[in-house]
Amino acid sequence: xxxxxxxxxxxxxxxxxxxxxxxxxxxxxxxxxxxxxxxxxxxxxxxxxxxxxxxxxxxxxxxxxxxxxxxxxxxxxxxxxxxxxxxxxxxxxxxxxxxxxxxxxxxxxxxxxxxxxxxxxxxxxxxxxxxxxxxxxxxxxxxxxxxxxxxxxxxxxxxxxxxxxxxxxxxxxxxxxxxxxxxxxxxxxxxxxxxxxxxxxxxxxxxxxxxxxxxxxxxxxxxxxxxxxxxxxxxxxx
Numbered sequence: 505x506x507x508x509x510x511x512x513x514x515x516x517x518x519x520x521x522x523x524x525x526x527x528x529x530x531x532x533x534x535x536x537x538x539x540x541x542x543x544x545x546x547x548x549x550x551x552x553x554x555x556x557x558x559x560x561x562x563x564x565x566x567x568x569x570x571x572x573x574x575x576x577x578x579x580x581x582x583x584x585x586x587x588x589x590x591x592x593x594x595x596x597x598x599x600x601x602x603x604x605x606x607x608x609x610x611x612x613x614x615x616x617x618x619x620x621x622x623x624x625x626x627x628x629x630x631x632x633x634x635x636x637x638x639x640x641x642x643x644x645x646x647x648x649x650x651x652x653x654x655x656x657x658x659x660x661x662x663x664x665x666x667x668x669x670x671x672x673x674x675x676x677x678x679x680x681x682x683x684x685x686x687x688x689x690x691x692x693x694x695x696x697x698x699x700x701x702x703x704x705x706x707x708x709x710x711x712x713x714x715x716x717x718x719x720x721x722x723x724x725x726x727x728x729x730x731x732x733x734x735x736x737x738x739x740x741x742x
Contacts, residue, residue, distance in 0.1 A: 514540060514549045514572065521556055524577065524736050529729050530590070531557070531564055531580040534738045537715045541569035541578070553578065567591060568682070573700065576603070576720025577738050581728075589728035594682070600724040603677040603687060604649070604740040606717035607696035608709040611673040615647040618690040622683040631703060632685045634693055643680040644690045650674045660700070660713045660742055668708030672699065676721075687718060717742055 519536035526532070533553070535541070540552035557564050557580065567579045567590045581587035593599050621639030625631040633639075654661060654670035673696060677687050691698045697705035700713035719740040727734050 512549075513546065514538075514544065514551070517551060521553065522738075524738060525734075529582050529586045530727065531561060531582060532723070532736045533557070533578050533580070535570050535575055535578045535720075537573050537575040540572055541566060568594060570720055571685070571688075571716070571718075573702070573716030574718045574720060575715075575741065577601075577723040577736050578720070579723060579725065579736075586728045590725070593725055593728075597680070598726065600722075601679055601682075601720060602722035603679070604719045604721050604742070605675050605677055605687060605691065606699045606713070606742060607673045607675055607691055607694070608668065608671075608699055608705070608712065609673065609696045610651055610671050611648055611675065611694065611696050613648070615645075618642075618644045618646065618693055620690060620693050622686060622689055632683070632689060634689055640683060641681060642683040642686050642690070644686060645678040645680065646690075646694075647676045647678075648673055649676055654712065658742070660715055660717065662711055662714050664711040666707050666711040668706075668712065670712070672712075 517536055517539040522534035524532045524534055535553055543550045543552040543555050554566055563583050564580045565587050567581055570578055581590055620634045621636050622632050622642040623635040623639035625633040651673050654672050679686055688698055688701050688704045692704045697709045699709055699717040700715050702710060721740050722737045724735045
C-alpha cells in the first residue's frame with residue numbers, strides 16, 4: 505500500500521539558509537521559519553533544509569530537526585561517521601539547546617520547570633498530547649525574559665479581529681528532553697500558548713503573529729572530531 509501524499513502544500517519559503525559554522529566535519533545553520541527540515545511526500549513539498557543543502561554539500565545529513573515554523577540553529581553532519589558520533593551525543597543528552605518563545609498573556613512565574621509527559625494523540629494524528637499515563641517523560645526549564653504589550657510596529661504583528669489580548673511574555677526555554685512538539689505543548693500546559701502556533705494555540709493566540717514565535721537560539725555540543733566544546737548562537741528575530 506502506497507503512503508498517502510501530504511494533504512497540505514507548504515507555501516514557498518523565500519528566505520535563505522544562513523551558515524553559522526562550517527568545516528569538513530560539521531555544518532551549522534540558521535533555519536528560516538516556514539521551511540521544512542526534510543522534504544515532504546508530496547512533490548510540491550520538496551523544498552527543505554536538506555533539499556537545499558545537498559546541492560552544495562552532497563554528503564550532509566540532518567542530526568535533528570526543527571518544526572516547519574521554528575527558526576534557528578540546526579546541526580548537520582558531513583559524513584556517516586560524524587553523524588553517528590553526533591547522534592550519540594544527542595541520545596546521551598550531552599547536547600544543550602536554548603530557545604526563545606513569545607507566549608500569550610503574562611506568565612506569573614519568573615522561572616520554573618515543566619515536567620509533563622507527552623504521548624501521541626491517536627484521535628488527532630499527527631498531533632501530540634500531555635498524558636502522564638501513556639506519555640514519555642518530557643521536561644523543559646523556562647525563564648521569563650520580559651513582559652510587554654504587542655505593538656503594531658512589531659515585525660511579525662498581525663492586525664486581525666480574532667487576536668486576543670496583546671499582552672505577551674518572552675521566555676527562554678531549555679528543553680531537557682526532546683519530544684515532538686515539546687515546547688508547544690509545555691507552553692500550552694502553562695496556560696500560555698506560543699503566538700502563531702497553528703497546532704495547539706486557540707485562534708486568539710494563533711492570529712497574533714505571522715509565524716510561529718519560537719526560535720532555536722543556541723546549541724552547545726562537543727565537536728565530534730576535535731572534541732572542542734562548541735557553542736553556536738543565533739539571535740532571535742523577535
